[in-house]
Structures are given as C-alpha cells and as structure tokens.
Amino acid sequence: MSSATVAPRAPERILPNGMDFADWLSPILVKELRQGLKTKMFITTFILIQVVMILITGLQLLEVAHGGSGSADGFSGFFAAFIWIPLLILMPARGLTAVSEELKVNTLDLVQLTHLTAFRIVLGKWVALIAQTLLVVTAILPYAVLRYFFGEVDIVSDLTGIGIMMLASMVLTAGALALSSAHIALRILVVLGLFFAMSFLLSMVFDRSYLVSGGGPSRTWLLWMLPLLAVMHVYLLLEIAASRIAPISENHSGRKRMVILVMGAVGVLLAWFGEEHASMTWTLCCSVATAWVMLESLSERTQHVPSLYSSFARRGFFGRLAGRLLYPGWASGLVFTLVLAGLAFAIGMGVIQRFKPVELGDYLLESRLMFPIIFTSIISPVVVILLFPRARQPIWLYVLSQALFGLCYVVANVAGNAPSLDPEDAFRWLAPLPTSVWFVLMEEGAASPLGHFYAMFTLPACAIICAYLGFRAMREFRFISELEKQSQASTKEFDYPTPVVSNAA
Incomplete structure (x- = not known):
C-alpha cells in the first residue's frame, strides 16, 4: 500500500510581538496609517526635512568653528520656515483628499459596513494624519535641541513655538477634512483663508511688543486659551466633516x-x-x-x-x-x-x-x-x-x-x-x-x-x-x-x- 506524498506546508509568516498594529486600534486608523506612510508625499517631505535640517545645522556648526556666534538671523529664519511649511501647509493639505478619494473610488460604503459611525471614520483619518505629522515633528526635535549648544538660542521659546504650530496643524488638518468633500475651488479658498488667519494668530502670539504694549492678552492667558481653542475647533471641524458623510x-x-x-x-x-x-x-x-x-x-x-x-x-x-x-x-x-x-x-x-x-x-x-x-x-x-x-x-x-x-x-x-x-x-x-x-x-x-x-x-x-x-x-x-x-x-x-x-x- 503506497502512501501519497504530501508536500510540506510552508510555514506561516508571523510577525513578532509589537511589530504589528494592536487589535484594539480602530480599523480605519490602521488602514489610513498603512496607506499614508507609504505615500510619496510623506516620504518626500520626511526626507527633504532631514536634508534641509542637516544643511542648516552643518552651516551653523561651520560658523561656530570659524569663531561666529552661530545664531544668525538667517539660519533661525530658515529653521523656522522649514518647520511651519510642513506643519501648516504640506501635512494638513493631505486631508483635502481624505474623503473625496473615498467617494471617487466608491470605497466609503465598504468602510461604513464595519459599523463605524461617520464621526469615528473621520476621527480615524484625522488621527492617522496627525500621527504622521508627529513623526515629522519628532524628526525635527533633535535639531532644535542641537541648536541650543551653538549659544544664544532660546530652546524653551523654540519648543514652545513648535508646540503652538503643532496645535495649529491639528486645527488645519481637521479643517482640511471638513472641506475634503467640497468643491476643489472652495477647498483652496477656505484653506488659504484659514492659513492667513492662523498666521495672524501665530504672529500675535510670538510678537512680544504686541503683548507688552497691552494690545492683547498676556502670554499666560494665551498658553491656556490656545489649547482649549484648538480642542474645541478640532472637535467642531470633525463633526462638520462627519455630517458630510453621515446618514440623516x-x-x-x-x-x-x-x-x-x-x-x-x-x-x-x-x-x-x-x-x-x-x-x-x-x-x-x-x-x-x-x-x-x-x-x-x-x-x-x-x-x-x-x-x-x-x-x-x-x-x-x-x-x-x-x-x-x-x-x-x-x-x-x-x-x-x-x-x-x-x-x-x-x-x-x-x-x-x-x-x-x-x-x-x-x-x-x-x-x-x-x-x-x-x-x-x-x-x-x-x-x-x-x-x-x-x-x-x-x-x-x-x-x-x-x-x-x-x-x-x-x-x-x-x-x-x-x-x-x-x-x-x-x-x-x-x-x-x-x-x-x-x-x-x-x-x-x-x-x-x-x-x-x-x-x-x-x-x-x-x-x-x-x-x-x-x-x-x-x-x-x-x-x-x-x-x-x-x-x-x-x-x-x-x-x-x-x-x-x-x-x-
């Protein structure tokens, strides 16, 4: 009696513990993170920031080596510009197509079959975008700390500025999601208006002469008002975005x-x-x-x-x-x-x-x-x-x-x-x-x-x-x-x- 030869079964590929997303995470969050981290825009932005930060830090280091102060206004301006450009423009702009792409390829109905509410769908997309923005901020922080050792650099002010711009990025990302199902012309118009309004608010926060002259509230009041404003506006904008795709x-x-x-x-x-x-x-x-x-x-x-x-x-x-x-x-x-x-x-x-x-x-x-x-x-x-x-x-x-x-x-x-x-x-x-x-x-x-x-x-x-x-x-x-x-x-x-x-x- 001959026995049939059974081919050995290939071993299943099992990821080690901690190498995959946890089961308790929202499925829409896992989906958006897996897709977002592979996009060309995120990879290009991340690599470009690293290259620019290395160049700026290297130039400041050369200036210090030649007896300079290392705190030239030009370097500080470039450093600030390559922080607020990705945080206030590039990363929030990715939310403008978050819902429209789902509507274009008719995959939103499949997402809703998972019994997720409209708000949870939008919240998962927002958290995924903010998580990618936090990765960019994390990549910037070592260079911000390194500039402190060049001398005459207020590290507390720099970190406070990055934190405030991160709050603004959260609000702008939520606003982009709220506009993601609107007409493209309306999206561009409103985003430009939000950007200029946010720029005015940030200039008011960082303008010390404005605060000292009594033209606005003190810095202590602003530091607790801004997080509260950000939380309320993020929740409101996410509700507006959810109402666009929610059933009646x-x-x-x-x-x-x-x-x-x-x-x-x-x-x-x-x-x-x-x-x-x-x-x-x-x-x-x-x-x-x-x-x-x-x-x-x-x-x-x-x-x-x-x-x-x-x-x-x-x-x-x-x-x-x-x-x-x-x-x-x-x-x-x-x-x-x-x-x-x-x-x-x-x-x-x-x-x-x-x-x-x-x-x-x-x-x-x-x-x-x-x-x-x-x-x-x-x-x-x-x-x-x-x-x-x-x-x-x-x-x-x-x-x-x-x-x-x-x-x-x-x-x-x-x-x-x-x-x-x-x-x-x-x-x-x-x-x-x-x-x-x-x-x-x-x-x-x-x-x-x-x-x-x-x-x-x-x-x-x-x-x-x-x-x-x-x-x-x-x-x-x-x-x-x-x-x-x-x-x-x-x-x-x-x-x-x-x-x-x-x-x-």
Missing part, C-alpha cells in the same frame, strides 16, 4: 451647536472675570466657526425621520425643550441664533461694565436700535429660503440674499454722492431692508439723524419679519412634535417585555 438619522447639528454654545459661555466668563483683551481675543478666534455653524443652522431643512428625535423625546419635557435648540432644521436654528445673540450681548455688557463703565448707558441706548436690526438682518434671508423649498443648496440662497442686500447699500452709497441728491435721502429707501440698514448705521452711527429715522421705520419692519418667521417656526415645531410622538410609539412597539423564567420543576 444622525444628529450632528446638535453637537456642532453645543460646541458653539460652550464657546460663547467661555467668552461670557472671560468678559466678566478675565483680562481686558482675553474676551476679545477669544471672541475673534471663535467668530468664523460661530458664523459658519449659524449659517448652516439657518439653512437646514427639517428631517422627516422619527428616530432622529427619539433621544430627546424619551427624556421628557426638558429633553424636548433642548431639542427645540439642537434639532436639525431652520426653526431650531432661529432659537439657536437668538441664544447666540444673547451671549454676544452678555459679552458686550461684561466688557463695557468692567473696563468702560462710563459708556454703559450709551451702549444700552444704542442696543435698543442695533440689537433688533442686527438680529433681524441675520435671520431675514430665511424668508427667501422658505419661498424656494425645493432649492438643492439653501445655504447659497442665504449667501446670495445677503449679497443682494449689500449691493443695495452700495447703490444707495453711490447715489448719495450725486450732487443733485441729499445723501440722507439716498439711504432712506433702505429702511425695509435690515441688512442694508445695518451697513448704514455702522458708518453713520445710531445717534445720527438716519438712526432716528430707522428707529421709526426699520424697527416695525424687523417686527414683521420676526413675527412671520416665528409663526412659521411654531408650525414647524408642531410638525416636530408629531415626529417625536411617532418616535416614542415606534420605541414602545419594539420594547418587548422580558420573559420571566420560573425555577419550578
């Missing part, structure tokens, strides 16, 4: 609004208890994010998905009350905008009462006119959005409406320069348009004759617009109440009683 049953609008409300609450605390310029710096840094979330909230449509409202409805009266602020849709967006307006008013009151108490009466007097006009000018484009319920991009209707109101102000301003027309008469016909009136009052002032004219004619127009939107919002909230009842009914339908097992034989 996930409420990302409420989370974004909660972050903005926390930012506003911190601004109020700084206005009443912080330094003189701390609240203003905080408010300016949060203004872009606040404006964007407010714009999204006023342009959203109510979702007809009962399960979206179940998490708030099952918490009773207070849960439904919180939902009127955090549900997606323009109706709750009006309430959200009103709360933000109250927070802005509280910040202004705190700053003036603490540091300019003599002007408090004038501030209250002007607020009676300016507050309703500003609030109405922000929400008035919603009327235009409601007139076109089938518009595919309501947010563009909002932007075009505000641009049209601004154009009316420009036309009135040009007409006012005509010699045959009184400048005040050229601006009077803008009274029914709150946004245009806001532009006029910013130039003329609330105490001007035009201010008194607008108080008689623009405030009634504001009341009519607010009353109309309030009536439509009440109808929308009644419809939302029906959706809440449906969500509770569907929950009870699938809430089967637990069977009782008897121990009797």
Whole structure:
C-alpha cells in the first residue's frame, strides 16, 4: 500500500510581538496609517526635512568653528520656515483628499459596513494624519535641541513655538477634512483663508511688543486659551466633516451647536472675570466657526425621520425643550441664533461694565436700535429660503440674499454722492431692508439723524419679519412634535417585555 506524498506546508509568516498594529486600534486608523506612510508625499517631505535640517545645522556648526556666534538671523529664519511649511501647509493639505478619494473610488460604503459611525471614520483619518505629522515633528526635535549648544538660542521659546504650530496643524488638518468633500475651488479658498488667519494668530502670539504694549492678552492667558481653542475647533471641524458623510438619522447639528454654545459661555466668563483683551481675543478666534455653524443652522431643512428625535423625546419635557435648540432644521436654528445673540450681548455688557463703565448707558441706548436690526438682518434671508423649498443648496440662497442686500447699500452709497441728491435721502429707501440698514448705521452711527429715522421705520419692519418667521417656526415645531410622538410609539412597539423564567420543576 503506497502512501501519497504530501508536500510540506510552508510555514506561516508571523510577525513578532509589537511589530504589528494592536487589535484594539480602530480599523480605519490602521488602514489610513498603512496607506499614508507609504505615500510619496510623506516620504518626500520626511526626507527633504532631514536634508534641509542637516544643511542648516552643518552651516551653523561651520560658523561656530570659524569663531561666529552661530545664531544668525538667517539660519533661525530658515529653521523656522522649514518647520511651519510642513506643519501648516504640506501635512494638513493631505486631508483635502481624505474623503473625496473615498467617494471617487466608491470605497466609503465598504468602510461604513464595519459599523463605524461617520464621526469615528473621520476621527480615524484625522488621527492617522496627525500621527504622521508627529513623526515629522519628532524628526525635527533633535535639531532644535542641537541648536541650543551653538549659544544664544532660546530652546524653551523654540519648543514652545513648535508646540503652538503643532496645535495649529491639528486645527488645519481637521479643517482640511471638513472641506475634503467640497468643491476643489472652495477647498483652496477656505484653506488659504484659514492659513492667513492662523498666521495672524501665530504672529500675535510670538510678537512680544504686541503683548507688552497691552494690545492683547498676556502670554499666560494665551498658553491656556490656545489649547482649549484648538480642542474645541478640532472637535467642531470633525463633526462638520462627519455630517458630510453621515446618514440623516444622525444628529450632528446638535453637537456642532453645543460646541458653539460652550464657546460663547467661555467668552461670557472671560468678559466678566478675565483680562481686558482675553474676551476679545477669544471672541475673534471663535467668530468664523460661530458664523459658519449659524449659517448652516439657518439653512437646514427639517428631517422627516422619527428616530432622529427619539433621544430627546424619551427624556421628557426638558429633553424636548433642548431639542427645540439642537434639532436639525431652520426653526431650531432661529432659537439657536437668538441664544447666540444673547451671549454676544452678555459679552458686550461684561466688557463695557468692567473696563468702560462710563459708556454703559450709551451702549444700552444704542442696543435698543442695533440689537433688533442686527438680529433681524441675520435671520431675514430665511424668508427667501422658505419661498424656494425645493432649492438643492439653501445655504447659497442665504449667501446670495445677503449679497443682494449689500449691493443695495452700495447703490444707495453711490447715489448719495450725486450732487443733485441729499445723501440722507439716498439711504432712506433702505429702511425695509435690515441688512442694508445695518451697513448704514455702522458708518453713520445710531445717534445720527438716519438712526432716528430707522428707529421709526426699520424697527416695525424687523417686527414683521420676526413675527412671520416665528409663526412659521411654531408650525414647524408642531410638525416636530408629531415626529417625536411617532418616535416614542415606534420605541414602545419594539420594547418587548422580558420573559420571566420560573425555577419550578
């Protein structure tokens, strides 16, 4: 009896312990890290930084060997440039294609089959990009420490600067992910705007004369404000990115609004208890994010998905009350905008009462006119959005409406320069348009004759617009109440009683 010859089985290749990614890591993180570390852009950036750092350090070493100080401004400038270029431009720019590439090759649906939520998918991509950025920073740190031995180099200042630029890189990377599913032109435009805004903030942080002269908060305040700002903006931008790929049953609008409300609450605390310029710096840094979330909230449509409202409805009266602020849709967006307006008013009151108490009466007097006009000018484009319920991009209707109101102000301003027309008469016909009136009052002032004219004619127009939107919002909230009842009914339908097992034989 002959036995068949069995070929020996090749031994399986098993990686040693610690050579592969751990099982508890997110699968999207492992996927992005494996792909990202092999890309030509990362490898080229990493090698180029090493070559440039070796050249800069070698040139400084030669200068020291020939009796120089080794701390020439040119070397320091090159060293700083080859830190912020990869951290603030090259590495964050990789996030601009993180989601668009998934959508292009139709692999995002396969990723979602792993039961990962949209936020976890975006978070995994962001962590993978930041991990690669940290590798670049780790490669730079030895050269930063080596420069200390050349003399006249403040190593603490250099490391602090690298840390602050790392925080800025985290925010820019999250912003790139939020834009990765948008049009390429919008991506480039917004990234350039974020880059210049971040450059202004970093120049303010490192400009000692600006801090000493009292133009901004002290360095101690900035060192705890900047990490808090970075954490809040990163989470907010990741929520914006997740909302682009999430199903309509996930409420990302409420989370974004909660972050903005926390930012506003911190601004109020700084206005009443912080330094003189701390609240203003905080408010300016949060203004872009606040404006964007407010714009999204006023342009959203109510979702007809009962399960979206179940998490708030099952918490009773207070849960439904919180939902009127955090549900997606323009109706709750009006309430959200009103709360933000109250927070802005509280910040202004705190700053003036603490540091300019003599002007408090004038501030209250002007607020009676300016507050309703500003609030109405922000929400008035919603009327235009409601007139076109089938518009595919309501947010563009909002932007075009505000641009049209601004154009009316420009036309009135040009007409006012005509010699045959009184400048005040050229601006009077803008009274029914709150946004245009806001532009006029910013130039003329609330105490001007035009201010008194607008108080008689623009405030009634504001009341009519607010009353109309309030009536439509009440109808929308009644419809939302029906959706809440449906969500509770569907929950009870699938809430089967637990069977009782008897121990009797």
